[in-house]
Amino acid sequence: MKTNPALYAVVLAGGEGTRLWPVSRRRRPKQLLPLCGAETMLARTCARVRPLIPADRQFVITVASHAPEARAQVCAIPEENVVVEPLGHGTGPCIGLMALIIHHRDPDAIMVSLHADHAIQDEEALLSVLQTAAHAAAGGHLVTLGIVPSCPETGYGYIQRGELVDRVLGHDIYRVERFTEKPDLETARAFVADGGYYWNSGMFVWTVAAILEEMHRLLPDLYERLMEIRPALGSERQSEVIERIWGAVPRVSIDVGIMERAEDVVVVPADIGWDDVGSWNSVAGLLARDENGNVLEGEHVALDCQDTFIRSSGRLVAGVGLRGMIVIDTGDAVLVCPKDRAQDVKRIVEQLEREGKEEYL
Amino acid sequence: MKTNPALYAVVLAGGEGTRLWPVSRRRRPKQLLPLCGAETMLARTCARVRPLIPADRQFVITVASHAPEARAQVCAIPEENVVVEPLGHGTGPCIGLMALIIHHRDPDAIMVSLHADHAIQDEEALLSVLQTAAHAAAGGHLVTLGIVPSCPETGYGYIQRGELVDRVLGHDIYRVERFTEKPDLETARAFVADGGYYWNSGMFVWTVAAILEEMHRLLPDLYERLMEIRPALGSERQSEVIERIWGAVPRVSIDVGIMERAEDVVVVPADIGWDDVGSWNSVAGLLARDENGNVLEGEHVALDCQDTFIRSSGRLVAGVGLRGMIVIDTGDAVLVCPKDRAQDVKRIVEQLEREGKEEYL
Numbered sequence: 001m002k003t004n005p006a007l008y009a010v011v012l013a014g015g016e017g018t019r020l021w022p023v024s025r026r027r028r029p030k031q032l033l034p035l036c037g038a039e040t041m042l043a044r045t046c047a048r049v050r051p052l053i054p055a056d057r058q059f060v061i062t063v064a065s066h067a068p069e070a071r072a073q074v075c076a077i078p079e080e081n082v083v084v085e086p087l088g089h090g091t092g093p094c095i096g097l098m099a100l101i102i103h104h105r106d107p108d109a110i111m112v113s114l115h116a117d118h119a120i121q122d123e124e125a126l127l128s129v130l131q132t133a134a135h136a137a138a139g140g141h142l143v144t145l146g147i148v149p150s151c152p153e154t155g156y157g158y159i160q161r162g163e164l165v166d167r168v169l170g171h172d173i174y175r176v177e178r179f180t181e182k183p184d185l186e187t188a189r190a191f192v193a194d195g196g197y198y199w200n201s202g203m204f205v206w207t208v209a210a211i212l213e214e215m216h217r218l219l220p221d222l223y224e225r226l227m228e229i230r231p232a233l234g235s236e237r238q239s240e241v242i243e244r245i246w247g248a249v250p251r252v253s254i255d256v257g258i259m260e261r262a263e264d265v266v267v268v269p270a271d272i273g274w275d276d277v278g279s280w281n282s283v284a285g286l287l288a289r290d291e292n293g294n295v296l297e298g299e300h301v302a303l304d305c306q307d308t309f310i311r312s313s314g315r316l317v318a319g320v321g322l323r324g325m326i327v328i329d330t331g332d333a334v335l336v337c338p339k340d341r342a343q344d345v346k347r348i349v350e351q352l353e354r355e356g357k358e359e360y361l
Numbered sequence: 362m363k364t365n366p367a368l369y370a371v372v373l374a375g376g377e378g379t380r381l382w383p384v385s386r387r388r389r390p391k392q393l394l395p396l397c398g399a400e401t402m403l404a405r406t407c408a409r410v411r412p413l414i415p416a417d418r419q420f421v422i423t424v425a426s427h428a429p430e431a432r433a434q435v436c437a438i439p440e441e442n443v444v445v446e447p448l449g450h451g452t453g454p455c456i457g458l459m460a461l462i463i464h465h466r467d468p469d470a471i472m473v474s475l476h477a478d479h480a481i482q483d484e485e486a487l488l489s490v491l492q493t494a495a496h497a498a499a500g501g502h503l504v505t506l507g508i509v510p511s512c513p514e515t516g517y518g519y520i521q522r523g524e525l526v527d528r529v530l531g532h533d534i535y536r537v538e539r540f541t542e543k544p545d546l547e548t549a550r551a552f553v554a555d556g557g558y559y560w561n562s563g564m565f566v567w568t569v570a571a572i573l574e575e576m577h578r579l580l581p582d583l584y585e586r587l588m589e590i591r592p593a594l595g596s597e598r599q600s601e602v603i604e605r606i607w608g609a610v611p612r613v614s615i616d617v618g619i620m621e622r623a624e625d626v627v628v629v630p631a632d633i634g635w636d637d638v639g640s641w642n643s644v645a646g647l648l649a650r651d652e653n654g655n656v657l658e659g660e661h662v663a664l665d666c667q668d669t670f671i672r673s674s675g676r677l678v679a680g681v682g683l684r685g686m687i688v689i690d691t692g693d694a695v696l697v698c699p700k701d702r703a704q705d706v707k708r709i710v711e712q713l714e715r716e717g718k719e720e721y722l
Contacts, residue, residue: 021679022677022679301709301712301713301716303705303708303709303712304702304705315692315693315694315695316383316693316694316695316718316721317694317695317697318382318383318694318695318696318697318709319696319697319698320698320702320705320706320708320709321698321699321701321702321705322697322698322699325697327695327697329695331676332676332677333676333677333678333679334676334677334678334679334688334690334695335679335680336678336679336680336683336686336688336697337680337681337682337683338682338683340682341665341681341682344664344665344681344682345681347664347681348662348664348679348681351662351664352662355662357677360677
């Protein structure tokens, strides 16, 4: 191994973001939208790690229908670094393919795997944590970033830390004791009170060699498919071969397939203002509120409203007497729901699918 | 007096309907809209009394900006029967002018004064009540229709009945004991429990001779102005003279100026499914509900919604988890408010006026 292995970023940009309908649509989902700022989430995800990882070592993996828009949004990144996954098979194959591609270019590479649709408010803290994680990864560990929980959230999986392994650049590195499923509220409260649990953010750091080795051991079917792609890497046939082989790739998430089963997994606690932007309620929480707790964007009139999120994209949204409501207006559709039902917005999308209303998807 | 004086209808169509924004606008207010049915409210108001009062004896009074649309909606009515009031000065001058115009044509006429923006569900019952009222009016009384209250509504004035005067065509005629202002809830409950109180609907029946005589006695200033108009009636100068004189006409409502002070006022109780369509909540109450108490119109998805009114005019309105909400969508604006705040929609219009957002008014 080189003494200073280079860092590569892989940004997973294949999500759907149905809970952010009607702004997030099939043709332009969450990660390709400027949901909480001027930049799109994908553009910001790439930009925020650029101080550590230059554009030519940043990769984006997305689906064919979003690739042109993704390339346009990250124009600093070489075009060939935007990889198309023919079909979504979960994070396992996706990360495996990217590890393979980067390994082909640099066998000593350290890979930082990020989601294109998460918000991180303290970007300096992220860079600091990533350096610690890279150090641990260089030592052979599979590293996961564990978000210091700010509340007993039941929508995330949790990581229980084990013994302290090291302390590098001001951050602790713990062995992972256990990954847990999304807990009930009582369990979540106990986790937060305990102090030894973190949210599983799905951000990982490892050497490409280590993750491929673990795939070989734990997901041999997937590994075998990846090895069939290997000879075509960098050639004109690359896309065509990926396309052909991808149909036979098993569906598996990196958490279930690797992280929960691998032996040498460590966690670096990260207090970075992370949010998965999983709902409109989440978006509202990331934006500045007025004295009544409202977030009001675009043309609006809001009389006697509290704790309400209005986002208009041109037309006038008028509310009176609203409490804890979400109103999202787009050119062809408007969403209205209470904040505590924000997770159910995906059910609207499901209903539209059932009704065959393609124009709204 | 002739033995069978003819009935004339006067439909007051000068309202604004700001509580029905964003559908009701300055250029096309409530009475010119099909708010609870296929016909516009003005058209329905004229049509429902036509079995009793033919079109050539129906009159509409409105403001200049709405006159072309009003004429188009009631094309069965002779064009000259749609009268323009240069400025709104309350119902007193408006009714006085119409009484004068009808008196010029038929001094024995009985005038039925109606609002263009009320809903009446039992139209046969209305016609029956009007015949009784016309009988009483022919006897010289000023007659008001008193709506049998269905709940202790605090948004209406009440009429307390006095002694029974007569019973004609199956309807009682009572002397009016007293008109009362909009009561508080406790008082309204007492009124409803008492059984001797009715909602003041603003529907009146009288001979034009009787109402003009009362104006002469109780509103001499107004009467004097009307007499200045008299010589021009039916001539080409009519509109011009009305326009010139109207600036000096005193502002007064028929209730305060005449009904509360006149001596010979009677009330005919009317159980006719009357509603003043004063808010979106009121509109919702007039329409068929689904099994969850929702009224859902136009393109929509409503998941787990109850007691909610959605009206879309083209775009998709999607709600999840809504309880007792109103969502009204138009081409350029969307209104969201809880049903119990429906009266406050007018505050949105006031706010838009303050902000100078003419395009939404």
